[in-house]
Amino acid sequence: MATLSYLLPALRKLTPNHIRLFSTKLENIIISDSCVRQLKKLQNDPDCAKYLRVAVDGGGCSGFQYKFELDNNISNEDIVIEKEGVSIVIDNTTLGFIKGSTLEYHEELIKSAFRIINNPQAEEGCSCGASFAVK
Incomplete structure (x- = not known):
């Protein structure tokens, strides 16, 4: 499969409703089958938000921590x-x-x-796996 990474700067200038990256290889993030299954279960709840937002915040045992939220909003800076x-x-x-x-x-x-x-990108992490230090 040919890489399309040269398109990313142009894609990021589009409005959030237009940004749709169908291949996780473009951003080199692997979405596991277990993640997909759980999100599909959550989508069956009409009161549940549409998207899983993944973020990194300062804090935790090792300096940075992963944060996961269900969200209905996409900003201009987001990649979907x-x-x-x-x-x-x-x-x-x-x-x-x-x-x-x-x-x-x-x-x-x-x-x-x-x-x-x-x-x-992580050098070390805490035993619970929620926080990490950057290389």
Whole structure:
């Protein structure tokens, strides 16, 4: 598959309603099947927001922390990545922190949550996996 990364600057100038990146390879974010399945379950609830917003904030044990929210809004700075009918919203700043990562939904006995794994931008993280330090 030929890379289309040269189109990204032009795509980002479009209004949010026009930005639709159908291949996660354009931004090098891997959306796992478990993430898609969980978002499809959430879409069945009419009161649930349409998009999963992934962000990175300062804080946490290691300096930065991942943040996941369900959202109905897209700003001009956002990138929308779609896979199998679900949409992930990431702002440009966050993309720099998670490029090359995998977004998944993980279930355990004590909790279930979206999470970022295999982040090549992260040097170290805390044991819970919610925070990280940048390389």
